[in-house]
Amino acid sequence: MSFPNRKRIILQTVEEKGSVEVKELADLLQTSEITVRRDLTQMATDGLIYRTHGGAMKVSLAKNPVQFVNKTAVNSENKDYICRLAAQQIQEGDVIFMDCGSTVFRLCQFIRNKRIQVITNSLPVVNELLQSEVTVNLVGGEVDAKRQAVHGLIAHEHIARYRAHKAFLGVDGISAANGLSAHSETEAGMTLAMAGQAEETYLLCDSTKLEKDKYMQFAPLSLVQTLVTDPDARPEILALYREQGVRVMN
Structure with missing residues (x-):
């Protein structure tokens, strides 16, 4: 599966659930956890998601002064x-x-x-x-x-x-x-x-x-x-x- 397609599915999943773990995405995308981590890093750099320790979270949940997600x-x-x-x-x-x-x-x-x-x-x-x-x-x-x-x-x-x-x-x-x-x-x-x-x-x-x-x-x-x-x-x-x-x- 190409990166644009993986990105679309990741964004949809994060939007629906609020946060998601790397393993869950790897199973969903039928790809390796290494690939998922690389995708999440790129998407976080682009401001599309917020990278957490074990996965990703919606940016809207992370934007607050006390940085709850951190x-x-x-x-x-x-x-x-x-x-x-x-x-x-x-x-x-x-x-x-x-x-x-x-x-x-x-x-x-x-x-x-x-x-x-x-x-x-x-x-x-x-x-x-x-x-x-x-x-x-x-x-x-x-x-x-x-x-x-x-x-x-x-x-x-x-x-x-x-x-x-x-x-x-x-x-x-x-x-x-x-x-x-x-x-x-x-x-x-x-x-x-x-x-x-x-x-x-x-x-x-x-x-x-x-x-x-x-x-x-x-x-x-x-x-x-x-x-x-x-x-x-x-x-x-x-x-x-x-x-x-x-x-x-x-």
Whole structure:
């Protein structure tokens, strides 16, 4: 297949799905992953797509000051490890909350074929799951263009109308002494709102955030039942969380 034809199919796929992995494109195009990577590099140079660690994303999703797509690519292998573990906890028929964290976003690729309901304030999560088996409920309220997410009083009221089996949430920092912390009240408020309406709360947190205290401490460790992290997490740190009754998966 010629490059122009491959480019057309890649653009169509990215437009429909929002983001796509190299392996998926290689299977679709019936070509090698090396060829796909070369095509994506050329298309990114031409400004047609945004190149991510393992594939490509729509340019419109990447154009924002905090560069959400870049955040999803940082520590991507560890984040995918975390999300694979988290996805195993989700059963057919579950109703789950997903916040706008970059690690939580990477959970989408592992739940696309599950018949579940997702309640989220994340625009990238909505876009990623539209063409999937998942039923999506977008939280209403004021759109934060920088975070590509919905926040505010109305968003909290929306969340309060629903009950979920599980909440999958991110955090900016976690420590045994001070609990959970965030960069802003906005992020903290959404975490509290979703955790308060879920039967079980999972914190998806890569090891770089462990024993880190950020701007605002907003909740004790007891807010979450399960911490899902990566193999790089130091055992002595994880032991501190287990001592406080948190289930740890890594």
